[in-house]
Amino acid sequence: MSGRFPWKRALRSRAVWFSLLVMVSLGLVAALAPWIAPQDPLKMGITHFNLPPAWVQNVSRPGLAEFPLGTDRFGRDVFSRLLYGTRTALLLVLTAVPLAALIGTLVGLVAGYTSDRLNLFMFLTDLIQSLPGIMFLVMIVLIFRGWFSPTWSNGLLTLVIGFAAVSWVSLARLIRVNVLQIKSQLFVEAATSLGASRWQIITKHLLPNVGHVIVVWIVNNIPAVILLEAVLGYIGVGVTNAVDGSEFTVLSWGGMFFSGRSALGRNPLMLLIPSVCILLISMSFFLLGDFLNEITRQE
Secondary structure: OOOOOOHHHHHHOHHHHHHHHHHHHHHHHHHHHHHHOOOOOOOOOOOOOOOOOOOOOOOOOOOOOOOOOOEOOOOOEHHHHHHHHHHHHHHHHHHHHHHHHHHHHHHHHHHHHOOOOOOHHHHHHHHHHOOOHHHHHHHHHHHHHHHOOOOOOOOHHHHHHHHHHHHHHHHHHHHHHHHHHHOOOHHHHHHHHOOOOHHHHHHHHHOHHHHHHHHHHHHHHHHHHHHHHHHHHHOOOOOOOOOOOOOOOOOOHHHHHHHHHHHOOOOOHHHHHHHHHHHHHHHHHHHHHHHHHHHHHHO
């Protein structure tokens, strides 16, 4: 994406404004969760378990005002857990996606620049891409959780490693294709004839010209990470403190899916509200990615 970024066009785009509004709102919720959450999200209560939302009063156990979205089977406030789950979602986005982008960028640059002499990297990408993505991710998470699950990470580190190991392949292939086109251009050949080293060519000539590919890939893959975390949480392989996956102490939207399956008939909001949050953040990043893709095609 050469030239200046079209800020005026971006500010006139409703999709960009919607995306920014959703992202800023979620960022504020994540930052202010300890102050705006009405209850301790980990506090259990035997007297107020399985409560419906506060506005539901025509049942044998009416909701309470201090629990706006009700409670789960352990008496924990659903609304507070939802707010704290935003932190986990953003933490995964800010760690797993950059790590995958770093790996994919390095592999793509090296594989593209040395394509005529080294095919090991592309063999590795083809091997990983041939595996079923969700099954490969589950396998990685379970393997790392079995022998490398530090208590301070509560399973977050294994998810980051799993997401990065699965996601980097698509970026590596994109960058390799672009590098193969760029390295045959005159300015790269001129730099080579002037004695520029491989490192200089990669960092000063190839990397800046694939920067737009990296940015668009990051924006488009953020929703995928959040959706994958929700899927893993739903099947019980998500963020957890225990190696056996017995209960969630790190709060996540996927964890709410896992604990809310049994409450679908009693309190469907335990599944509906996290679904709406995931839908909003996914839609915002998809719209932003579509805007960036359009700019890239026009450039």
